[in-house]
Amino acid sequence: MDKRKKSNKGFSSILAVIFVTLFSVLAISFTALSNINVQMSQNHRDVAIAQAAAESGLAYARHLIQTYVPPEAAYSIYNTVSDTEAEQTFAYFAAHVETVLGSGNVSWDGANGLLQIPAGGGIALPVSGSAASFSLLCEFETDPHYLVVTSTGTADGVNRTVRLKFPIRKDNKVLSYALASRGRMWLTGDTTIQGDIFSAWNRPEISPFNMTDDSSVIGTINTVLTRESIENEGYQMETLNEDGDPVDALGNPLGNNYDDRYYSPDDEIQGYHEGINYDVPYNDMPGMDISDYNTDEYMNGLTDIPSCPSEDREVEYFPHASGNYNQPSSGGSLQLERHVYENQTFTDVRLPDNRNALFRNCTFEGKLYIDCYKSGSSKYNNVRFEDCDFNGVIVTDVPQVFKWQYNCLYFTGAATFNNTAMAEATILAPHFNVNLGNTNPIASDNNVLTGAIVGGIVDIRGNAEIYGTVLSMCDTTQWSSGYVTNIGATLGDGGSETTELGDIGTITINPDQEKMLPSGIKTPIVIGGADGESYVEL
Numbered sequence: 001m002d003k004r005k006k007s008n009k010g011f012s013s014i015l016a017v018i019f020v021t022l023f024s025v026l027a028i029s030f031t032a033l034s035n036i037n038v039q040m041s042q043n044h045r046d047v048a049i050a051q052a053a054a055e056s057g058l059a060y061a062r063h064l065i066q067t068y069v070p071p072e073a074a075y076s077i078y079n080t081v082s083d084t085e086a087e088q089t090f091a092y093f094a095a096h097v098e099t100v101l102g103s104g105n106v107s108w109d110g111a112n113g114l115l116q117i118p119a120g121g122g123i124a125l126p127v128s129g130s131a132a133s134f135s136l137l138c139e140f141e142t143d144p145h146y147l148v149v150t151s152t153g154t155a156d157g158v159n160r161t162v163r164l165k166f167p168i169r170k171d172n173k174v175l176s177y178a179l180a181s182r183g184r185m186w187l188t189g190d191t192t193i194q195g196d197i198f199s200a201w202n203r204p205e206i207s208p209f210n211m212t213d214d215s216s217v218i219g220t221i222n223t224v225l226t227r228e229s230i231e232n233e234g235y236q237m238e239t240l241n242e243d244g245d246p247v248d249a250l251g252n253p254l255g256n257n258y259d260d261r262y263y264s265p266d267d268e269i270q271g272y273h274e275g276i277n278y279d280v281p282y283n284d285m286p287g288m289d290i291s292d293y294n295t296d297e298y299m300n301g302l303t304d305i306p307s308c309p310s311e312d313r314e315v316e317y318f319p320h321a322s323g324n325y326n327q328p329s330s331g332g333s334l335q336l337e338r339h340v341y342e343n344q345t346f347t348d349v350r351l352p353d354n355r356n357a358l359f360r361n362c363t364f365e366g367k368l369y370i371d372c373y374k375s376g377s378s379k380y381n382n383v384r385f386e387d388c389d390f391n392g393v394i395v396t397d398v399p400q401v402f403k404w405q406y407n408c409l410y411f412t413g414a415a416t417f418n419n420t421a422m423a424e425a426t427i428l429a430p431h432f433n434v435n436l437g438n439t440n441p442i443a444s445d446n447n448v449l450t451g452a453i454v455g456g457i458v459d460i461r462g463n464a465e466i467y468g469t470v471l472s473m474c475d476t477t478q479w480s481s482g483y484v485t486n487i488g489a490t491l492g493d494g495g496s497e498t499t500e501l502g503d504i505g506t507i508t509i510n511p512d513q514e515k516m517l518p519s520g521i522k523t524p525i526v527i528g529g530a531d532g533e534s535y536v537e538l
Helices: 003-066 083-101 227-231
Strands: 107-109 114-117 125-127 130-141 146-155 158-170 177-181 185-187 190-193 196-199 209-211 221-223 313-318 324-328 334-342 345-351 358-360 363-370 382-386 389-396 408-412 425-439 448-450 452-462 464-467 470-472 485-487 506-510 523-527 531-537
Touching: 003 083, 003 130, 003 146, 003 158, 083 107, 083 114, 083 130, 083 158, 083 523, 177 485, 177 506, 334 382, 425 448, 452 464, 452 506, 470 485
Parallel strands: 177 196, 177 470, 185 209, 185 485, 190 506, 196 221, 313 324, 334 358, 345 363, 358 382, 363 389, 382 408, 389 425, 408 425, 425 452, 448 464, 452 470, 452 485, 464 506
Antiparallel strands: 107 114, 114 130, 125 130, 130 146, 146 158, 158 523, 158 531, 313 334
């Protein structure tokens, strides 16, 4: 027998045992690694589900905020929100949440400003057999005022937490538009609107908009009318195909190529625009009704402008003959005995009613308050400003009835505006006829109006650059013609007032949604949309 062969046979057995042991260890390791991977996968899944649950909590908080309707007690005519008002708004919101979820599912600590919706009182989020949920903690933060929402999502013992802030502020919804009107509007001449426009004109037999091809709306055109109601009338605002879509010159759907829009001669809107939105509501938009206004607070601390002697008064007519203020344009013109003020500077003053003043080459600093009679036309103020400089704000009383001839602000000559007194508005004149008849015949840096321009009907002609919303708040649907908001001018624009060669110029309107509405407009204190920059994961 060969001893060497016997020795090799023993070594092979040992080697086989080693390999069996090694493979067993590897198999056990792979099994353990597989279990670890499964556990890691489950952990990642739970983290993802917990994160999704936390995000769902924020989405639900948004829903609660969007469905919150401020009570009448949360309305104010001031454009700022005090700490007390903001805290009260938080309390109103907490009551809203309790109504939606039931008081048993909500914990409200008014003394410390804490509102909690525990996971048990929230919404269960079953995901692939994993019971997921979220809890919400709402807190009040001041300077500036915020509702701070912290949402914690939970899935199989894993928690993820995110936080977002929502500002508590005055409602300024109307400032999302560059131009907003309760009536019809015409855009003519070299007019550019840098934003959306809106009309609440609700009589479908007459188009709410007319726009010539030399004007542009760099935004959308919005109307309360439905497209179907317009289709039954004898006009169209835009050319549409059989599917109801706007088309280009070749008849193809327009898409977003607004420069290629086809304009039919029958279109009431001939200028560039970025689409028409139909059936747009306005009832929740403060500033669109005379009941929203109260400007009495502006009279505090003002000095009355003295009456002028009879020999310093002049007779004018409104509307007047072209080029002649002393001649009526028709038998229906209003005769006015104007108190005349020339070459004077006025600071923080009130013009008493029935002055019907004519200011020539005057400068106004601070506040100018124009008084009138609230409930009728027996006391009124039709005021003309010729070649005046305005370094402040013009505010009027609030007549409850619109009398376009009686209560009027009429700007002629080289009127220049440099409002340094109030960022929110240049003119706040509800139910007044605001006629910027020739706002500086030569375009210049001084010809800038900052903040909102509010009137019953606002006409703007000449050269003007406006940084703010133009709001014509008078409901003119009772009149079938005239009473149109005119932006820009052509000599045959058909407006109620005289149109002259010097009225034609360049007008741009640039809205500023970040501004507040001026004080004097009753608006609710709301909880606004989320501040995206405040989002954090905790």
